[in-house]
Amino acid sequence: MVWVPVMVDLDGKQAVVIGGGKVAARRFRLLQEAGAYVTVVSPHLNDELQAMAQQRAFIWKQKTFEPEDIRQADVVIAATNDPETNSRIVAHAPAKALVNDAGHAGNGNLAFPAFFQKGRLSISVSTAGASPKLASKIANELSEHYDTNYAQYVDFLYECRQLLKRPQFSPSERSEWLEKLLGEAYRKPEKQQETLSFFHSRIQGTAR
Template identity: 35%
Template sequence: MNFFPIMLDIEYKKVVIVGGGHVARQKLQALLPTKAQIIIVSPSITDEIAIYVGQGKVTWKNKQFEASDLDDASLIFAVTDQEEVNDAVEQAAQHWQLLSRADAKGRVDFINPAVVRRGDFVLSVSTSGASPGLTRKIKAELEAHYDETYIDYIEFLKKARREIIQTIQDKYSKRDALASLLDPQLEEWAKEQKWDKCNAYVQKLVTGARQI
């Protein structure tokens, strides 16, 4: 299959996970940062999922799957170890609902890439199922290179970009200033949490553009 890579805004949308095991837990953890309305349908769940239920981060329907469980769902995950249940989920899913079966049998509208998330900075890797091992390897390499310091760095870049766009009127000066935000020195200061130097750098860009 040739999948089309896309990022979806599913904030406050209903997402149903049918299954309560290890794979369901993985899907749940990947979904948590999206602020989706997550519902798990399963007569049993893992201890880790139970913690999220207790924290109010997910709704658990302690029951066998029924077609009505999919009402108004935008995304559906069929992740049980029972093929007949996954088949029932597929049969109940409407054509406009996006469905993913963990067993890769039947209808698979989408797959989940491996994700490295650093705030607004999101990197995804997929081999379309050809080599999960290679996907994990590359993800680990990305996690090591783009560590937690990138959360604050990306936030800084977002604010600096906004200031430059709002302040500098000349389009060429604006273009040059935005390009200057990728100066390796800025990235190094951000890793060292030297925000005073980062902010001074941006102010110099803005002030210099004003004087042109």
């Protein structure tokens, strides 16, 4: 199997997490941040999930798994401590669903790489299941390099790209600028402000 990295919009999707331990809690946090509607199926919850259940952060079905629990799910997370149960969950998942077996990613069609975000910048690292700890280590190292200054820089690049789409810039000029903006000098706030001012004046017809 060859995994293809993609970015997925889960806002408003129906997600079901089966399991009530640490892994289930991690998956829930990620799904919640993505804007999914989450149901957790488990007879018991750890302290973290129990606290969130009391806050009504998700729907809790206090029971063991049954196929009916995931019939309408867009995302299915098998995160129990029983490999046979996880395999059964995967087998009964809807054909349309994204499915993750937390104990054996190769059983499903969805894997969660180690990743970090700094504003619009998102970097993920995967070892295809060989060593999640190594993936986390590499992600942490990259996070130290791509700090909050990069988040501001990426916001700047986004704003520039939107301005360069205006008809005042030809396709060739747009391409030239997008390449030029990757230079070291444009990571400095004063250079960014100068560039944005130039783009705005060009659009308003006042640039010389």
